[in-house]
Amino acid sequence: MSVSRSSSRTDQNSEANSALQPSKSPASGANETPSAGSTEVQPDLLVKPEIVRVLDSDVAINALLSRLKQSLLICEEFTKFVRKKYLLEDVHAQELGKTYKNFFPDSSASSSLQKSIHTVLEFDGKLSQVKHSYVKALHTMSDELGALLLTMTKMRKSLKENSRRLEKEVADAIHMAEKAKSRYNSLCQDWEKLRMADPTKTKLTLRGSKTTREQEEDLLRKIDSADLDFKQKVDHSTSLRNTFLSRERPKIVSELKDLILELDTAMAIQLQKYTIWTETLILNSGVTVTPFDATKSMKTIAASTSNELDLYNFLNKYNQGSRSNNFVNKNLIPVEYKQYPSMAKPGLAKSGQTRPSNQTSSSQNSFSVNTNMNSLPxxxxxxxxxxxxxxxxxxxxxxxPVQNGSSxxxxxxxxxxxxxxxxxxxxxxxxxxxxxxxxxxxxxxxxxxxxxxxxxxxxxxxxxxxxxxxxxxxxxxxxxxxxxxxxxxxxxxxxxxxxxxxxxxxxxxxxxxxxxxxxxxxxxxxxxxxxxxxxxxxxxxxxxxxxxxxxxxxxxxxxxxxxxxxxxxxxxxxxxxxxxxxxxxxxxxxxxxxxNLPESLLPPSMTSEIKTCLTIADPVTRKNYMHGLIYKLPDGQYWTLRSLVFHLKRIIEHEPTNRMNLKSVCIIWGPTLIAPSDTDINDVNYQIQAMEVLIDVADQAFEPE
Structure with a gap:
């Protein structure tokens, strides 16, 4: 890593710090100590004597590597959070944009209540569009953070390996110098011992016997060689150490310091972008729900319903066209008693034209409408x-009808x-x-x-x-x-x-x-x-x-x-x-x-709606959705399915003896009753899951037996 690269990074860091630093009034001191939690960045903090003393010591590299690792862990954690939130918001935006379309799709309804509900639910589609831009921003931010984390991790690893290599070279040179010193000192001690020994004493070797004089000469030659080697290794280790301390270590320390500041600055910028996007989402959502034109707000639309007017318009339709002829139920018109002319007797003709009051009352009772049944099912x-x-x-x-004693x-x-x-x-x-x-x-x-x-x-x-x-x-x-x-x-x-x-x-x-x-x-x-x-x-x-x-x-x-x-x-x-x-x-x-039915009991036309039902996570909403699908079935399918499902529930209740649990019943009957998936005809799990929901909602969806 060149010196120019380090200097350019330092310049960029200084510019970023100066951009983030707010302007200070002349009254505030330049050397004012920042309080805890202060967001002010003072470039001269890192050149103070107490910091310079740490950066010039042997612990500088390890300390900065630990600090850089801490920043990387923060970046990694924040990246995971942004990616997770991106996935959740993406799913929510997609479901928000699809779900409302399945309810009240007809916007031309005559009821103002239904129109209001349709219009209010359309706000979900608008909110979904607003959220899509937020999701896109989170996705971009997640990619940027991932790239930043990867780059900084590689650079930290490179600097760490370089510093460890240089330190090892200096340590190895010092270790070799220490070994040369030990050898030199050992030979000198042997020479001193030989001088104090008996001069007439000889020493037997493989090459023959040597006198004390000859032994001294050999030791002196070895001492001179060891001394030269010791001096060379000391000079080499000293040179490596001086080079490491004066040039390599300051360079590594400077690059580590710049990496830490760059990473923290980038994280601060990403955090500011996250807050801006979140604030924009909330503001845009608020403007969507409550626009500047108050007549188009969700609250105004919800309050615009007129229930009495809806009922008036509905009932007034019976005064128009052919419906006005249905005011009288012909089945409820009583039959007037009139004796056949040829059978009438002169004495009873007059009495036959009038009906006793008790008979009239009985006739009225027999044709009265049961008010308990007067409601649409x-x-x-x-x-x-x-x-x-x-x-x-x-x-x-x-x-x-039977008429023996009963009505x-x-x-x-x-x-x-x-x-x-x-x-x-x-x-x-x-x-x-x-x-x-x-x-x-x-x-x-x-x-x-x-x-x-x-x-x-x-x-x-x-x-x-x-x-x-x-x-x-x-x-x-x-x-x-x-x-x-x-x-x-x-x-x-x-x-x-x-x-x-x-x-x-x-x-x-x-x-x-x-x-x-x-x-x-x-x-x-x-x-x-x-x-x-x-x-x-x-x-x-x-x-x-x-x-x-x-x-x-x-x-x-x-x-x-x-x-x-x-x-x-x-x-x-x-x-x-x-x-x-x-x-x-x-x-x-x-x-x-x-x-062998020509068409499954739950036909292929319901496949897409059943798939939508299975994607609903909330069990209560999922059961209500399946209830609505069952209600749409024709009478024959509805009552046949009801008889079969209640029968299968009784089978499941006897699981301890017949060994047929819910899963076993659904594996057998799901592919039989439910049409295959329109995307994968071999997807049996879809039919099994749909059958489980069908049995689960039986008590809610069907008339009790």
Whole structure:
């Protein structure tokens, strides 16, 4: 390292120090001692006698190397912090810019509240743009600090190695001089001893005997040689030491001092840049949220909502166009009693035109609207040709409410509503079979018909999961009819539906779920309900249920039988002396049904939204997001998924006996129910994670069983 480089670095350092030093008033003394925490930099501090005495001593290099290492550690720590903050701020800026777009995307809504929310959420996008510039500045700062740290570390290492090498050369020369001195002194001592010995005594050697005189001459020759060597080594060590002390060490000390000041100055500048960028971020964020035009601030937009005006505009739409014709519900118009003219008797004609007051009161009561039901539900099912406020479904062909001692709107008037608990509570669906097919297999007794259902007989007893079977136990539909729920009832034909098996060409496997449910006139496919019932009743404690598969030939054979005639679903029920393989057969058949659907239960159109859900770190937000995705599903997928997920939760509850924990269930059912990733079709972990969130949110997202 040349002297010119050192001098130029010193000049740069002096300029940097003078730039950072504030101007002092004439009243302040030039030699004023800085107080603790003072930011003033005085260039003459390092030339004071007490500092010069330390820098000229032997400890100067080691002391400066330690101080430079301390500065490097500070730089390294600050670099790590800036890099970590850059990564966190980058992720936050990206999420901030993406998340708000998934909520209230429609800016043309008629409600001022929705418009205000949309506009307020757009501020997140503006804040994200402001933060992107801050993230870019942090990234640049992180790179600069990394380069500075690397350069200073290399220079410190070079100076340290150079100083250690020079010190070792001087120490080795001094050590050699000490060895020459010891040899010279030893020979002199031997010569003195020889002079005091007996002169007549001889010494035997390999070359013969030597007299004392001859021995003295040999020692003198060795002493002269040792003296010359001792003098040369002393001169050499002295020369190296003087050169090191007068030229090399001051040069190394100066370079180390300059490196320390350069590094600390650069760190101070980076710290000032960090504070400026942070302050700019906060100011720009404040200006974005509260601009100089007060009418465009976030607070003003949030306060601009008019709830009464929104409600007025919404209700006023019913006064316009064809909606004004819907003010009167034709189903609630009472029928006027009028006797047929040819049947009227002269004596009763006058009395027939008037109705007693008690009958009028009864008529009004029968057509009064139940105020408890006068609210729109959260999820609208298939309630065609009916009002969500009707307490009695419109009768369809082949179906008539029971009128033996009960009103048409009572729960008992619906076929199949036979098992209810106290106060109208419904027996959980997983504790009763969804059809009488299993009862036939268990008891081998003919089915009894109920009031209002099809009469039993050899031509009507189908032993199957017929959705129109009048003897079905309490299902989700009837339990929803008997309670005031947030979901309206999908009124399904019960007595007039043709039994399965009449349409021989209609398949069960590989058919779109909507087509199958339309054929069965139910909300959950009969095969799904039957398989779930069999596993619930006989396989909850069966080890490896759903993990162990049944015989492939048995599954294929039963599948073909069901495809030939849907009434063969009753064959899923195990016999009295059933084995574990019979239960595994039901589980394998259920998996085969979902695997052969033309489109996964959670279709590919939801893949991007499911991926977004999985990236949410907060578990509560992640569950709420998945809840929203489930709510968007069509009715068939929604109720089928509900039945299956609650069934899988019951499987997991029996983990101590069946050895099927949450992870095992998700590994099996995730790839079956959820469409593959659109970026990597072999990414099974994505389907497994989505299935875990799906099971976790079941109690929140679905109606309780």
């Amino acid at each position: 959260k999820r609208i099912l298939s309630t065609q040709h009916e009002s969500p406020f009707d307490s009695v479904p419109t009768p369809r062909s082949g179906f008539s 048409a709107g009572s729960p008992s008037s619906y076929p199949g509503n036979t098992s209810r608990g106290p106060l109208g509570q419904t027996v959980p669906s997983h504790q009763k079979p969804v059809s009488s097919a299993v009862d036939v297999a268990d008891t081998q007794n003919p089915r009894s018909s109920q009031s209002g259902a099809r009469p039993s007989g050899p031509d009507t007893d189908f032993g199957t999961l017929d959705p129109g079977n009048g003897t079905r136990s309490t299902s989700l539909t009837t339990s929803m009819i008997t309670s005031i729920s947030e979901r309206p009832v999908s009124h399904i034909q019960s007595a007039a539906t043709l039994p399965p098996g009449i349409n021989r060409n209609f398949k069960t496997f590989g058919v779109a779920l909507e087509s199958l449910l339309e054929y069965e006139q139910d909300m959950v496919p009969a095969i799904v309900r039957q398989c779930i019932y069999v596993v619930d009743k006989f396989g909850l404690d069966l080890e490896g249920v759903y993990r162990k598969s049944a015989n492939v030939l048995d599954v294929s054979k039963l599948r073909e039988e069901i495809d030939k005639d849907p009434s063969n679903i009753s064959m899923i029920a195990p016999p009295k002396n059933h084995t574990d393989s019979d239960i595994y057969l039901a589980g394998s058949l259920l998996k085969a049904f979902f695997a």
